[in-house]
Amino acid sequence: MAEKETEISDLGEFGLIDRLTKDFPISNPETKLGVGDDAAILTFGEKDVVVSTDLLLEGIHFDLRYVPLQHLGYKAAIVNFSDIYAMNARPRQITVSLGVSSRFTVEHIETLYAGIRRACEIYSVDMVGGDTSASVTGLVISITCIGDVNKGEEVRRSGAKPTDVICVSGDLGAAFMGLQLLERENSVAAGQKDFQPNFAGKEYILERQLKPEARKDIIELLHKEGIKPTSMIDVSDGLSSELLHICKASNVGCRVYEDKLPIDYQTALMAEEFNMNLVTAAMNGGEDYELLFTVPLTDHEKIEKLQGVKMIGYVTKPELGAALVTRDGAEIPIKAQGWNAFNKV
Amino acid sequence: MAEKETEISDLGEFGLIDRLTKDFPISNPETKLGVGDDAAILTFGEKDVVVSTDLLLEGIHFDLRYVPLQHLGYKAAIVNFSDIYAMNARPRQITVSLGVSSRFTVEHIETLYAGIRRACEIYSVDMVGGDTSASVTGLVISITCIGDVNKGEEVRRSGAKPTDVICVSGDLGAAFMGLQLLERENSVAAGQKDFQPNFAGKEYILERQLKPEARKDIIELLHKEGIKPTSMIDVSDGLSSELLHICKASNVGCRVYEDKLPIDYQTALMAEEFNMNLVTAAMNGGEDYELLFTVPLTDHEKIEKLQGVKMIGYVTKPELGAALVTRDGAEIPIKAQGWNAFNKV
Numbered sequence: 001m002a003e004k005e006t007e008i009s010d011l012g013e014f015g016l017i018d019r020l021t022k023d024f025p026i027s028n029p030e031t032k033l034g035v036g037d038d039a040a041i042l043t044f045g046e047k048d049v050v051v052s053t054d055l056l057l058e059g060i061h062f063d064l065r066y067v068p069l070q071h072l073g074y075k076a077a078i079v080n081f082s083d084i085y086a087m088n089a090r091p092r093q094i095t096v097s098l099g100v101s102s103r104f105t106v107e108h109i110e111t112l113y114a115g116i117r118r119a120c121e122i123y124s125v126d127m128v129g130g131d132t133s134a135s136v137t138g139l140v141i142s143i144t145c146i147g148d149v150n151k152g153e154e155v156r157r158s159g160a161k162p163t164d165v166i167c168v169s170g171d172l173g174a175a176f177m178g179l180q181l182l183e184r185e186n187s188v189a190a191g192q193k194d195f196q197p198n199f200a201g202k203e204y205i206l207e208r209q210l211k212p213e214a215r216k217d218i219i220e221l222l223h224k225e226g227i228k229p230t231s232m233i234d235v236s237d238g239l240s241s242e243l244l245h246i247c248k249a250s251n252v253g254c255r256v257y258e259d260k261l262p263i264d265y266q267t268a269l270m271a272e273e274f275n276m277n278l279v280t281a282a283m284n285g286g287e288d289y290e291l292l293f294t295v296p297l298t299d300h301e302k303i304e305k306l307q308g309v310k311m312i313g314y315v316t317k318p319e320l321g322a323a324l325v326t327r328d329g330a331e332i333p334i335k336a337q338g339w340n341a342f343n344k345v
Numbered sequence: 346m347a348e349k350e351t352e353i354s355d356l357g358e359f360g361l362i363d364r365l366t367k368d369f370p371i372s373n374p375e376t377k378l379g380v381g382d383d384a385a386i387l388t389f390g391e392k393d394v395v396v397s398t399d400l401l402l403e404g405i406h407f408d409l410r411y412v413p414l415q416h417l418g419y420k421a422a423i424v425n426f427s428d429i430y431a432m433n434a435r436p437r438q439i440t441v442s443l444g445v446s447s448r449f450t451v452e453h454i455e456t457l458y459a460g461i462r463r464a465c466e467i468y469s470v471d472m473v474g475g476d477t478s479a480s481v482t483g484l485v486i487s488i489t490c491i492g493d494v495n496k497g498e499e500v501r502r503s504g505a506k507p508t509d510v511i512c513v514s515g516d517l518g519a520a521f522m523g524l525q526l527l528e529r530e531n532s533v534a535a536g537q538k539d540f541q542p543n544f545a546g547k548e549y550i551l552e553r554q555l556k557p558e559a560r561k562d563i564i565e566l567l568h569k570e571g572i573k574p575t576s577m578i579d580v581s582d583g584l585s586s587e588l589l590h591i592c593k594a595s596n597v598g599c600r601v602y603e604d605k606l607p608i609d610y611q612t613a614l615m616a617e618e619f620n621m622n623l624v625t626a627a628m629n630g631g632e633d634y635e636l637l638f639t640v641p642l643t644d645h646e647k648i649e650k651l652q653g654v655k656m657i658g659y660v661t662k663p664e665l666g667a668a669l670v671t672r673d674g675a676e677i678p679i680k681a682q683g684w685n686a687f688n689k690v
Binding site for chain 2: 014032033036037038039040041042043044045046048049050051052053054055057058059060061083084086087089093095097098099128129130131133134135136137138140142144145146147149151154156157158232233234249336
């Protein structure tokens with residue numbers, strides 16, 4: 001801790017909240033009253049309101065040894081925006097609750113907030129409330145995101161129909177490989193003073209892990225092209241897990257083709273370097289924050305023209321189950337092996 | 346841990362969420378889609394939406410040595426409802442995020458949820474989402490509450506005017522004295538097997554600490570009597586702290602009379618037994634979850650007739666500051682000495 005940093009106890013809870021929130025801009029007319037009362041007041045007219053929440057815990061969801069606080073704040077906001085886009089809705093407001101242990105200074109928390117603020121600016125989301133408290137243990141970040149959607153325009157997980165085409169935005173597995181890289185460099189660095197990790201040529205997978213984006217652009221693109229998905233979910237726990245969520249909610253099965261999975265070359269190189277199975281990384285890695293959605297077969301041609309969206313398979317009747325079709329035509333049942341915070345270590 | 350309890354890792358995250366949320370009733374037509382998608386969908390028509398959030402951390406906000414899990418769940422929900430009522434709004438939905446360490450079993454979490462559920466049933470609030478995760482440290486409970494209010498009917502902290510009458514519901518200081526009692530019995534019990542604490546005649550202060558209620562009834566009563574407060578806040582951190590919030594937000598001062606403070610006789614007896622200052626307990630104890638509000642002087646007679654509401658002082662010009670008028674007529678400046686999670690221990 002540098003000499004001139006400010007201890008949180010010097011400001012107190014209200015002083016800290018005032019300092020953190022004092023010049024957050026309000027960019028949505030839907031935000032009638034922001035921070036500073038018992039509750040925020042929002043005004044959505046006739047639109048429906050969507051709400052999603054995420055809890056991030058130190059030691060479970062992030063490791064401060066290699067995640068800069070500003071990136072952590074940015075990502076904490078983004079993962080919530082992603083849930084709102086996955087409803088075909090638009091994020092408008094967030095509340096941010098923090099539990100902070102005494103090893104953090106006011107400046108640390110300001111850095112974390114700077115990341116949250118940056119995400120709010122880029123995605124035009126207002127910070128409207130929260131709760132800041134001491135924590136006797138690690139850092140706790142709880143964000144709730146509120147959005148809006150025109151009545152009848154929401155897209156749930158439950159609308160997929162047999163013969164629908166399964167689509168995914170961007171590419172998969174990169175965030176997972178980025179995490180492997182960070183963990184390796186961190187363990188190599190352990191105990192070595194002035195160790196400089198070599199990240200050249202690996203910027204993309206690192207950025208995917210440390211500073212992911214939510215696919216606002218895809219939602220806008222689909223809207224512009226007049227495509228309304230029949231079902232949608234964001235890829236947070238891994239493609240396998242999300243496919244199973246859609247299959248369960250829609251009561252359908254699916255076939256996804258190994259050779260259609262979108263994978264960036266940095267992801268592939270890294271998997272080779274680590275001697276890891278690339279398909280497993282793409283299917284189960286998670287933290288991609290891409291959109292997985294289904295469209296009617298009749299939208300096939302429209303989707304084909306879209307930049308950044310790939311068709312990876314199709315929806316089947318439920319009795320066929322969910323399977324990955326390998327390059328040699330074998331069908332492997334899809335099981336959720338995504339990240340699970342309750343797995344025994 | 347009993348032999349037949351279920352470890353959380355046996356169910357996994359999704360299994361646990363399914364089990365916890367499977368038969369939560371939906372009681373509000375405003376809840377269009379509850380648990381089970383990327384986000385919940387709510388529909389409020391032309392009403393404004395209010396949102397508030399609270400983070401409760403083990404070791405800071407509660408001590409599991411003397412707080413039963415079911416009561417903890419109930420209280421965690423109630424403190425959020427209280428914030429919504431303090432806007433003159435009505436709570437409709439909550440999201441619940443939990444961070445749970447491995448020493449908890451599925452049954453423990455079900456007990457916690459049973460308390461949340463009971464609160465939801467009594468206050469007609471729907472549980473619509475959340476996030477459940479492992480925690481490497483203590484129990485983390487983050488609840489966000491969403492409510493609605495007719496446009497223009499919200500009551501903020503900022504509307505108090507000089508000559509307004511200051512009112513408070515219920516009584517003050519009881520939850521604080523209940524906590525003192527629990528802490529004493531806990532330290533007496535330490536190391537004594539089969540110790541039976543003696544709580545006879547102290548049920549009220551214990552209930553105020555362990556199972557507080559939100560003042561839905563007061564909001565309904567004010568509405569029925571045609572009284573719209575000019576400002577309002579709930580008493581969570583202590584009367585002093587809340588008075589200062591209203592004074593700051595409304596740019597006013599206040600005078601509150603020591604002999605008008607509503608205090609239950611169990612609170613007074615306990616303060617005497619502990620040799621503690623009763624006025625300090627009432628002013629700074631906190632966790633009362635009563636409503637502190639101001640009304641125009643012209644509503645004086647209406648308020649006088651209300652059961653469970655007491656007039657404790659009046660609003661002044663800002664330059665007079667905030668002060669407590671003692672029984673002998675002395676004015677003591679009010680300072681926030683309420684509970685502050687960032688105070689150095």
